[in-house]
Amino acid sequence: MGEENQSFVAEFIFLGLSQDWQTQILLFVLFLSIYLLTVLGNLLIIILIFVDSQLHTPMYFFLRNLSFADLCFSTSIVPQLLVHFMVKKKTISFLGCMTQIIVFLLVGCTECALLAVMSYDRYVAVCKPLHYSTIMTQQMCLQLTIGSWVSGALVSLLASADTYSTEMAIFAMGVLILLAPVSLILVSYWNIISTVIQIQSGEGRLKAFSTCGSHLIVVVLFYGSAIFTYMRPNSKTTKEQDKTISVFYTVVTPMLNPIIYSLRNKDVKGSLRKLARRKSFS
Numbered sequence: 001m002g003e004e005n006q007s008f009v010a011e012f013i014f015l016g017l018s019q020d021w022q023t024q025i026l027l028f029v030l031f032l033s034i035y036l037l038t039v040l041g042n043l044l045i046i047i048l049i050f051v052d053s054q055l056h057t058p059m060y061f062f063l064r065n066l067s068f069a070d071l072c073f074s075t076s077i078v079p080q081l082l083v084h085f086m087v088k089k090k091t092i093s094f095l096g097c098m099t100q101i102i103v104f105l106l107v108g109c110t111e112c113a114l115l116a117v118m119s120y121d122r123y124v125a126v127c128k129p130l131h132y133s134t135i136m137t138q139q140m141c142l143q144l145t146i147g148s149w150v151s152g153a154l155v156s157l158l159a160s161a162d163t164y165s166t167e168m169a170i171f172a173m174g175v176l177i178l179l180a181p182v183s184l185i186l187v188s189y190w191n192i193i194s195t196v197i198q199i200q201s202g203e204g205r206l207k208a209f210s211t212c213g214s215h216l217i218v219v220v221l222f223y224g225s226a227i228f229t230y231m232r233p234n235s236k237t238t239k240e241q242d243k244t245i246s247v248f249y250t251v252v253t254p255m256l257n258p259i260i261y262s263l264r265n266k267d268v269k270g271s272l273r274k275l276a277r278r279k280s281f282s
Contacts, residue, residue: 110152
C-alpha cells in the first residue's frame with residue numbers, strides 16, 4: 001500500500017455509558033465514590049499487612065500484591081472514565097489509549113496469575129500442612145510473585161505489537177491469560193475439597209474451608225465476569241450487556257476485594273482493631 005493511501009488514527013471517540021447529562025452526573029458521583037472506596041480499601045489492606053508482623057505470611061504477602069494490582073487496575077480505567085463523564089468531547093489520543101491498554105493488560109493479567117498462585121498457596125496450606133513452611137518459603141513466594149508480574153508484562157508487550165489485530169488473536173490470548181490460571185485454580189480446589197471431605201470433625205472442615213472462602217469468592221467474581229466477557233463470540237445484541245459486565249470487573253471488583261478479605265478474615269479484622277487502638281492512644 002502506498003504511503004498516500006495510509007491513514008493514521010490520532011484519537012478515539014468514547015460512546016460512553018449514557019448520552020443523558022443528568023445520568024452522566026449521577027454516574028460520575030457513583031463511580032467517584034466507588035473509586036475512592038477502592039483506593040482507601042486496598043491501601044488499608046497494604047498498610048495493615050506491612051505494619052502487622054502477624055500478617056507477614058505467604059498468604060498475606062500475595063494478598064498485598066493483589067491489593068496493589070487492584071489499585072493499579074482501577075486507576076488505569078476509572079480516572080479517565082470520570083473525566084469523560086464531565087466533558088463534551090469524549091476522546092482519547094492514540095498514545096493515551098495504547099498506554100491505557102498496556103497498563104490494563106499488565107495489571108489484569110498479573111492479577112489472573114496472582115489468583116492462581118494464591119489458590120496454590122491454599123492448596124499447600126490445606127493438603128500439605130506439615131510441609132507448608134518448607135514449600136512456601138520466602139524465596140518461593142518472591143519467585144511466584146515476580147513470575148506473576150512478568151507474565152503480565154509479557155502479555156502487555158504482545159499487545160503493543162500487532163498481536164491484537166484480529167478477533168481470533170484476542171480469543172487466543174483470552175484462552176492463555178484466563179483459562180490457564182483457571183485450570184490451576186480448579187485443580188487446586190479439587191484437591192482441597194477432596195482433602196477437606198476426609199476430615200472427620202466438622203470444626204476442622206469449617207476451619208479448612210474458611211481459609212479458602214475469601215479467595216474463592218474473589219476468584220468467582222473476577223474470573224466469572226472476565227470469562228463471560230472475553231470467551232464468547234462477538235454479537236451486536238450483547239454490546240450493552242458487555243458494557244455492564246466490563247464495568248463490574250474493572251470498577252466494582254477491585255472495590256469488593258478488600259471488603260471480602262477484611263469481613264471474612266479474623267486476622268485482618270484483628271489487625272484493623274489493633275491499628276485503630278494504636279491511633280486512638282497516640
